[in-house]
Amino acid sequence: MDNEPTGLLLAHRAMLRDLDRLAELTDRLTAARTGRKRATAIAGYLTDLCDSIHHHHSAEDEVLWPVLERSAGAHVDLTELTDDHAVLDPKLARIRAGAAALAATHVVPAELAADLADLRDTLREHIADEERTIVPLIKQYVSDDEWNRVETAIRRRGAKMSFEVPRILAVCTDDELAETRREGGIPVALMIRLLPLPFKRRESLVFGDSR
Template identity: 75%
Template sequence: MKNEPHGLLLAHRAMVRDLDRLAELASGLTTGRERLDRKRAAAVAAYLGDFCDSIHHHHAAEDEVLWPVLERSAGAHVDLTELTDDHAVLDPKLARIRAGAREVRDRQTVTAELAADLADLRDTLKEHIADEERTIVPLIKRYVSDEDWAKVEATIRKRGAKMSFEVPRILAVSTEEELAEARKDGGIPVALMIKIMPLSFRRREKLVFSA
């Protein structure tokens, strides 16, 4: 299908999954429903750090790569002011969560403030993602050429996302049909990636999200 932004939608899907489970995890640890030892504290802190990096990378790529192409292609049909303003409020929120993650690592403690910050980030980003998918995705499909969309995706891939973090999370939210299509398009290298990359990541997830 022309300009079907599967990568963008999958990134959103993975982000929403983590927003839900990180907010739930922090709430559980704050209220004492789950234990937290030094090893797990370090794992939780590291995951939070990677997650904040992932969000920043995603929205910076939209601001600096996708938005200019969309504005050039759609012209008066697009107004990105509200979405750009949403992005501007993210950095302070991420900074608070990074600070909370350091406290988790150093004190093996999840504070009520961190739990509240994660719940706030979840609510903010869920609303933002819904707005973006309702307004931006149809404009991409209608106005951005195949050639320009391919350039957007290629440019974003070169921006240095942490693939050992991004790929397993994307795979986890992909349907069997989407995985089959990826194997078909990517051949043996992609099939091997789909099989191998999630293995160590699952161990990491088990430590972070399991009591």
């Protein structure tokens, strides 16, 4: 077996990219009044990112972990990674609260940048652990058919594709993009064609020139 869990790796990469640039953005804007339209856009982006991260780690807990435990048996111990996921929820709640305050007042709360940097640092360490331990197990013990079922089950959990797809495209290498097109068929090809332009307009409003 030689599965390459490209989608998992790209999701990790997109999360960390967003957390880096949002921590920098909110630090720069802290305590400064922001226009209503931009404040609403930043708050909406933060909320979508929190939803995306929660969707990702809950899908690992509920879909991927059981497959790994069944396939790898005694070779896998997911306790520490599951505990890490439990730590994420209160951190996401703080960022959601900061986003709500920003949308209501049009002022970036002083603690929001620190909360984003804290979440980024937590996820950076967690992702490094996960990729070091879990990815080799997937490649060794999970069959191609089983991995396809995992990816299908995760897609059916209802991620917001207008948010996910353009962010994934932004961190793809040319080879990864070719693989994504090949495996995704016509539906993915259509999303790749149609979703980036409106998302670029959204990014422009959120990040301005610092993307």
